[in-house]
């Protein structure tokens with residue numbers, strides 16, 4: 001049954017109205033149905049694609065699992081939202097905007113209750129097709145409106161029929177609105193039942209007995225489904241890490257790191273902590289469920305919303321108050337394929353930094369260093385930089401431990417117990433590279449290899465952990481790199497930080513701090529006088545008044561003057577002299593970049609003071 005047939009009766013009127021738009025002068029209809037005609041008419045797809053779609057559709061009629069719309073989206077790379085916008089219009093699906101129907105909306109707790117009441121198969125379909133109950137129809141208490149970004153998918157009807165309402169209507173919600181609704185619903189999920197486990201707090205002395213007790217508990221509860229949900233939830237809310245921490249014999253908290261902050265997500269109180277951890281370990285590779293004394297590193301790969309997501313799992317034994325409890329803390333890092341939308345333009349460089357960075361990476365050779373603490377977004381910026389220089393005529397090789405992002409077009413060396421970081425670096429020297437990314441300069445060996453690459457005609461990208469850009473020079477000097485080699489090799493050092501952005505919906509004007517404080521922070525007198533800063537408040541749209549983060553930069557471009565300063569330094573690198581010279585040539589310090597964001601009302605003074613030094 002084609003998509004058009006499935007909704008023919010209800011929408012006959014709309015369709016015939018549109019059909020007249022494309023004149024076919026009595027010829028045989030070339031397209032598989034009038035919706036495809038409509039897409040051509042609306043310039044969503046070309047006539048050529050329409051013919052191809054129709055051909056595919058006709059030759060495999062009846063055998064195809066994917067719907068017509070999904071086929072067009074996948075095979076012809078047409079943006080889904082554009083297609084489903086047309087679907088909604090063409091087949092008269094009601095469009096629901098999350099913001100203008102607050103009054104009659106179901107509470108998140110009711111939505112959760114309806115979802116958890118679904119039979120398992122319907123629940124899985126609801127997740128797959130992103131179906132959420134939204135509201136009870138006006139004047140029709142027996143009719144439920146459900147929302148989804150993919151309203152024409154047939155299986156949604158099975159979900160709709162499974163809710164305890166007599167009637168349902170499938171409504172269209174745009175992907176972005178849906179994500180917000182989903183987030184609100186998930187945030188409400190403070191307590192998740194582990195299932196029918198009964199209280200059983202006695203610990204067996206015997207390991208084998210403990211394992212069989214845990215097995216029984218895992219089978220009795222829905223822990224496996226719950227843990228799978230945690231993986232999916234984390235990906236959907238854009239968390240970077242998941243922390244699973246035993247708090248007591250029967251209490252495990254699950255927290256997500258979102259925009260840099262840990263936020264408690266679930267508390268599991270009716271399953272043993274060891275059982276939860278055992279399930280998490282069981283969901284990964286290279287993890288020994290029965291080993292509870294050693295640190296372990298594992299990996300997992302899951303499909304979330306049709307995307308393959310990789311996870312890195314770290315397990316550490318921790319002390320517990322419970323006698324006999326063998327507790328372990330688990331942290332799961334979510335590894336993303338480099339986001340295709342990340343580019344130098346979207347990193348958030350100020351004008352000077354962007355110009356200098358482009359200049360630095362357009363050189364045929366030299367070093368580009370990103371510096372800052374863990375979690376400052378260095379890797380994302382590196383990926384954007386690599387993307388900007390990579391092309392198919394170049395050999396781009398990266399050695400990272402661990403690999404943070406998969407970068408299409410680059411050869412990313414896979415490290416293992418037979419191939420160490422240092423060995424891999426030595427090997428790539430002989431692997432005819434053009435562009436090299438060295439995950440991190442850790443010591444003399446890695447520094448020497450990176451510098452050697454840069455001084456022998458390659459572009460070399462790497463990272464360091466220093467507080468600001470000039471300190472990268474003194475750090476390299478301290479680990480033993482000769483100043484003349486640095487002066488020759490380096491193109492640019494960029495220090496980066498991520499600061500939290502105020503939520504636009506709830507931020508409020510802040511009381512103005514006194515002038516002494518503002519001067520101490522780094523504002524000029526003129527700036528202090530005209531300053532109108534904001535403070536964090538907090539609403540349903542954000543976490544604690546903040547939503548998302550923005551990068552700030554300190555960009556040390558290696559001008560001839562900087563190179564001379566480094567060449568002339570004897571046995572001590574003076575970072576103050578380097579900084580002063582760079583500022584004269586246009587560099588903004590991290591603090592200064594941050595203050596500019598405060599002036600624009602993007603973040604708070606406190607956020608900048610906490611994340612940058614006054615330099």
Ligand SMILES: [Zn+2]
Nearest residue numbers: 503506539542
């Ligand atoms: Zn807010």
